[in-house]
Amino acid sequence: MNQIVKTWQQELSEGFSNAQELCHYLDLPPNKNNILYSSKFPLKVPREFANRMEKGNLYDPLLKQILPISDETLEFSDFNSDPVGDINAMKASGVIHKYHGRVLFITTGSCAINCRYCFRRNFPYQDAQLSTQKIVKAIDYIKKNTDISEVILSGGDPLLLSDKKIINLINELDKINHLSRIRIHSRIPIVLPSRITSELCHSLSASKKKIIIVIHSNHENELNDKVKSACEKIKQSKATLLNQSVLLKNINDTSDQLIALSEKLFFFDVLPYYLHLLDKASGTRHFEVDQKTAIHLMNQIKKRLPGYLVPKLVREQEGAKNKIIIA
């Protein structure tokens, strides 16, 4: 029998958006789990990612990243809607300029998955649509600031844009002589690997700039054969592949889990880059691992891994001129 191959757009539209339906699929009792059935930041998860969760296990580390629970409604004075000061650092439509030589361009407000710990879960994305006018303004800002050597495409998830929009944007950036690098931050290779098509990789390889793709994986269970094949395609486009993770309570906060993640990433040809302390976005406090515990974990990891597999432990601080490297 012929297997029907779905496009990535079909996979995206058929993902779970209802907690009850997801619980049923995962053989979990829907009513006993502290689940939030309605949230301004709704449940969203591709089926392919849900397939990697263990059925019947409410503590599955992938499920815990995406299942809305009532802890998100608790308020804490040190957690807020803009924890890293993105809004104050917005210079032109969608362009965030915090660090020397680099700007971040918000290309879309959409993601393939809604991660409960997301630092932009409360971000005002109304203006996030990638219009021609928005590109013109952003390109104009980058052209005028000749010390910018790197543009970071962010969101939302920039790889959710159509190939046409990505190609158009890269073409515009290619024309700016003082730019050396285009960095793309995306969780798509992890959560919707079918999006990494040959056509997309071809357009990346056609760029005159050095392309860096930072994937966002937090746990080794996320890394299956489909993710491996997506990473291989990206590598063939000659892009550099890095990973950054967020340190998340009861998800990846043991040295064994972090080591297993680094080892598997390297097997996929991806270098572990950053391990972030949680940004204090409202609704995410239950994911927080304190700095002292994080440093202790890093010390354990360093004893067991070669240096190139040890990510830098960092945190972002509003107003700081760079990420704060803790260990």
Ligand code: SF4
């Ligand atoms: S993919 Fe990234 S931007 Fe999107 S919800 Fe997850 S952490 Fe946030």
